[in-house]
Amino acid sequence: MKTVVVNDKTFEISISEATITERVEAIAAQINKDLEGKNPLFVVVLNGAFIFAADLLRNIKIPCEVTFVKMASYTGTVSTGHVKEIVGLNVDVEDRTVVIVEDIVDSGLTMKEMLELLDKKHPADVHISTLLVKPNNLKVELDIEYCCFEIPNDFIVGYGLDYDGHGRNLRDIYTIVQ
Numbered sequence: 001m002k003t004v005v006v007n008d009k010t011f012e013i014s015i016s017e018a019t020i021t022e023r024v025e026a027i028a029a030q031i032n033k034d035l036e037g038k039n040p041l042f043v044v045v046l047n048g049a050f051i052f053a054a055d056l057l058r059n060i061k062i063p064c065e066v067t068f069v070k071m072a073s074y075t076g077t078v079s080t081g082h083v084k085e086i087v088g089l090n091v092d093v094e095d096r097t098v099v100i101v102e103d104i105v106d107s108g109l110t111m112k113e114m115l116e117l118l119d120k121k122h123p124a125d126v127h128i129s130t131l132l133v134k135p136n137n138l139k140v141e142l143d144i145e146y147c148c149f150e151i152p153n154d155f156i157v158g159y160g161l162d163y164d165g166h167g168r169n170l171r172d173i174y175t176i177v178q
Contacts, residue, residue: 028059048103
Protein backbone atom coordinates (compact mmCIF):
# COMPACT_ATOMS: atom_id res chain seq x y z
CA MET A 1 0.00 0.00 0.00
CA LYS A 2 1.39 3.40 -1.02
CA THR A 3 2.13 5.78 1.85
CA VAL A 4 2.99 9.48 2.02
CA VAL A 5 4.22 11.75 4.78
CA VAL A 6 2.44 15.09 5.15
CA ASN A 7 3.99 17.38 7.73
CA ASP A 8 4.59 15.03 10.70
CA LYS A 9 2.00 12.34 9.90
CA THR A 10 2.04 9.22 7.72
CA PHE A 11 -0.94 8.43 5.47
CA GLU A 12 -1.78 5.42 3.32
CA ILE A 13 -3.83 5.42 0.14
CA SER A 14 -7.51 4.68 0.73
CA ILE A 15 -9.27 5.86 -2.46
CA SER A 16 -7.43 5.88 -5.79
CA GLU A 17 -7.65 8.67 -8.34
CA ALA A 18 -9.30 6.27 -10.82
CA THR A 19 -12.01 5.34 -8.32
CA ILE A 20 -12.59 9.01 -7.49
CA THR A 21 -12.90 9.90 -11.18
CA GLU A 22 -15.43 7.14 -11.75
CA ARG A 23 -17.65 8.25 -8.85
CA VAL A 24 -17.42 11.98 -9.70
CA GLU A 25 -18.54 11.21 -13.26
CA ALA A 26 -21.48 9.15 -11.93
CA ILE A 27 -22.55 11.93 -9.54
CA ALA A 28 -22.34 14.51 -12.36
CA ALA A 29 -24.47 12.29 -14.60
CA GLN A 30 -27.11 12.07 -11.86
CA ILE A 31 -27.09 15.86 -11.36
CA ASN A 32 -27.39 16.36 -15.14
CA LYS A 33 -30.46 14.13 -15.16
CA ASP A 34 -32.10 15.44 -11.97
CA LEU A 35 -31.58 19.15 -12.64
CA GLU A 36 -32.12 19.27 -16.39
CA GLY A 37 -33.81 22.55 -17.37
CA LYS A 38 -33.08 24.27 -14.02
CA ASN A 39 -29.83 26.25 -14.66
CA PRO A 40 -28.47 25.48 -11.17
CA LEU A 41 -26.07 27.68 -9.25
CA PHE A 42 -23.19 25.60 -7.88
CA VAL A 43 -21.94 27.07 -4.58
CA VAL A 44 -18.46 25.66 -4.01
CA VAL A 45 -17.12 25.63 -0.45
CA LEU A 46 -13.43 26.55 -0.48
CA ASN A 47 -10.69 25.56 0.04
CA GLY A 48 -11.14 21.81 0.16
CA ALA A 49 -13.79 21.39 -2.55
CA PHE A 50 -11.89 23.13 -5.35
CA ILE A 51 -10.53 19.95 -6.98
CA PHE A 52 -13.79 18.03 -6.57
CA ALA A 53 -15.73 21.03 -7.93
CA ALA A 54 -13.45 21.35 -10.97
CA ASP A 55 -13.80 17.68 -11.86
CA LEU A 56 -17.54 17.65 -11.13
CA LEU A 57 -18.26 20.78 -13.17
CA ARG A 58 -16.26 19.54 -16.16
CA ASN A 59 -18.81 16.72 -16.27
CA ILE A 60 -21.91 18.90 -15.87
CA LYS A 61 -23.54 19.17 -19.30
CA ILE A 62 -26.57 21.32 -18.37
CA PRO A 63 -26.41 25.14 -18.27
CA CYS A 64 -25.20 26.27 -14.85
CA GLU A 65 -23.39 28.98 -12.91
CA VAL A 66 -20.68 28.74 -10.25
CA THR A 67 -19.77 30.83 -7.21
CA PHE A 68 -17.52 30.28 -4.20
CA VAL A 69 -17.76 30.66 -0.43
CA LYS A 70 -15.24 29.90 2.25
CA MET A 71 -16.19 28.42 5.61
CA ALA A 72 -13.95 26.89 8.28
CA SER A 73 -14.32 24.53 11.22
CA TYR A 74 -11.00 22.62 11.31
CA THR A 75 -7.77 23.16 13.21
CA GLY A 76 -5.08 20.58 12.51
CA THR A 77 -6.73 17.16 12.36
CA VAL A 78 -9.88 17.84 14.39
CA SER A 79 -13.06 19.82 13.90
CA THR A 80 -13.35 22.73 16.33
CA GLY A 81 -17.13 22.41 16.34
CA HIS A 82 -17.31 26.15 15.66
CA VAL A 83 -18.13 27.27 12.14
CA LYS A 84 -17.19 30.73 10.95
CA GLU A 85 -17.93 32.28 7.60
CA ILE A 86 -14.82 33.76 6.03
CA VAL A 87 -15.97 34.83 2.58
CA GLY A 88 -19.70 35.18 2.08
CA LEU A 89 -22.15 34.47 -0.66
CA ASN A 90 -22.45 37.50 -2.94
CA VAL A 91 -24.74 36.10 -5.66
CA ASP A 92 -28.53 36.43 -5.60
CA VAL A 93 -29.95 32.94 -5.00
CA GLU A 94 -33.61 33.91 -4.64
CA ASP A 95 -35.81 31.43 -6.54
CA ARG A 96 -32.69 29.62 -7.83
CA THR A 97 -31.83 25.95 -7.72
CA VAL A 98 -28.65 25.77 -5.65
CA VAL A 99 -26.18 22.89 -5.45
CA ILE A 100 -23.70 23.13 -2.58
CA VAL A 101 -20.39 21.48 -3.52
CA GLU A 102 -18.43 20.36 -0.47
CA ASP A 103 -15.30 18.23 -0.08
CA ILE A 104 -16.33 16.43 3.10
CA VAL A 105 -19.30 16.39 5.44
CA ASP A 106 -17.83 15.39 8.78
CA SER A 107 -19.88 16.62 11.74
CA GLY A 108 -22.34 18.34 9.39
CA LEU A 109 -22.01 21.64 11.28
CA THR A 110 -20.50 23.53 8.33
CA MET A 111 -23.24 22.23 6.04
CA LYS A 112 -25.95 23.15 8.54
CA GLU A 113 -24.53 26.67 8.72
CA MET A 114 -24.46 26.83 4.93
CA LEU A 115 -28.08 25.68 4.64
CA GLU A 116 -29.18 28.27 7.22
CA LEU A 117 -27.30 31.00 5.35
CA LEU A 118 -28.90 30.02 2.06
CA ASP A 119 -32.39 29.64 3.52
CA LYS A 120 -32.37 33.35 4.50
CA LYS A 121 -31.83 34.17 0.81
CA HIS A 122 -34.93 32.20 -0.35
CA PRO A 123 -33.63 29.77 -3.00
CA ALA A 124 -36.17 27.64 -4.87
CA ASP A 125 -34.39 24.51 -3.67
CA VAL A 126 -31.00 23.43 -2.34
CA HIS A 127 -29.14 20.19 -3.07
CA ILE A 128 -25.99 18.89 -1.38
CA SER A 129 -23.14 17.36 -3.36
CA THR A 130 -20.12 16.11 -1.45
CA LEU A 131 -17.09 14.07 -2.27
CA LEU A 132 -17.06 12.40 1.16
CA VAL A 133 -19.31 11.96 4.17
CA LYS A 134 -18.54 10.47 7.58
CA PRO A 135 -21.98 9.09 8.52
CA ASN A 136 -20.85 7.90 11.97
CA ASN A 137 -19.65 11.40 12.90
CA LEU A 138 -22.68 13.43 11.83
CA LYS A 139 -24.06 15.63 14.61
CA VAL A 140 -26.99 16.95 12.55
CA GLU A 141 -29.43 15.33 10.15
CA LEU A 142 -28.82 16.24 6.50
CA ASP A 143 -30.31 15.21 3.16
CA ILE A 144 -27.18 14.54 1.10
CA GLU A 145 -28.42 13.70 -2.38
CA TYR A 146 -25.10 13.47 -4.20
CA CYS A 147 -22.33 11.72 -2.27
CA CYS A 148 -19.35 10.05 -3.88
CA PHE A 149 -18.10 8.09 -0.86
CA GLU A 150 -19.02 7.29 2.73
CA ILE A 151 -15.90 6.87 4.85
CA PRO A 152 -15.07 5.97 8.45
CA ASN A 153 -14.25 8.64 11.01
CA ASP A 154 -10.55 8.80 10.07
CA PHE A 155 -8.49 11.85 9.17
CA ILE A 156 -7.70 12.02 5.46
CA VAL A 157 -5.73 14.14 2.99
CA GLY A 158 -5.46 14.48 -0.76
CA TYR A 159 -7.68 15.45 -3.67
CA GLY A 160 -8.18 18.91 -2.17
CA LEU A 161 -8.26 17.92 1.49
CA ASP A 162 -5.37 19.09 3.63
CA TYR A 163 -3.50 18.66 6.87
CA ASP A 164 -2.53 22.15 8.08
CA GLY A 165 -2.45 23.42 4.50
CA HIS A 166 -0.46 20.54 3.02
CA GLY A 167 -1.45 17.52 0.93
CA ARG A 168 -4.24 19.12 -1.14
CA ASN A 169 -2.29 18.40 -4.33
CA LEU A 170 -2.21 14.60 -3.85
CA ARG A 171 -4.19 12.88 -6.63
CA ASP A 172 -5.50 10.06 -4.42
CA ILE A 173 -7.16 10.21 -0.99
CA TYR A 174 -5.03 9.00 1.92
CA THR A 175 -6.00 7.95 5.45
CA ILE A 176 -3.86 8.71 8.48
CA VAL A 177 -1.86 5.76 9.83
CA GLN A 178 -2.25 5.45 13.61
